[in-house]
Amino acid sequence: MTKVIRPHDPRWKLDFESEAQLLREQLGKTLVRLHHIGSTAIPGIVAKPIIDILVEAASLAGVDERAAALEAARYEARGEYGIEGRRYFRKASTDASRPGYHVHVYQLDSEHIARHLCFRDYLLMKPDVAQAYSALKIALSGQTGALAADYVAQKSQFIKQVERDALAYFARRAE
Secondary structure, eight states, rough: OOOOOOOOOOHHHHHHHHHHHHHHHHHHGGEEEEEESSSGGGGGGBBBSEEEEEEEESOHHHHHHHHHHHHTTTTTTTTTTSEEEEEEEOOOOSSSTOEEEEEEEEEETOHHHHHHHHHHHHHHHHHHHHHHHHHHHHHHOOOOOOTTHHHHHHHHHHHHHHHHHHHHHHHHHOO
């Protein structure tokens, strides 16, 4: 399957809200908070049509107990999927005009929560940085929007730098 980027679609916010309701039902009391993260949460930049959702959970054991409920809702459980302390679920799109979903679940005390939220909020507050990220994504795609095979690796250095800047920025504001 070819991965593509598309211009921002305002319906992505509604898609997040709809899927968030489903996740609330499936995860029950272990769910504490949900957040729309990733490029689809940033108006005005290109993104893969995949809604990234961050779940703050009371416990990962509670999430593991609810994995079957998520699988019944068409989510594929992928375990930690390369990040210790995470539970990762994905749901493919059944219609090319609609997005898929990636759900990243962390326990409340995880450092990854702040990393994701600061990155998103920094891009929302700094349109020039968001546009630089969008331009990088466009440069890593072909004319049809198809992404290079090493797309994630090529944008990794940019993301890590923005994460460092974002964490430092919000830490200074908290002082």
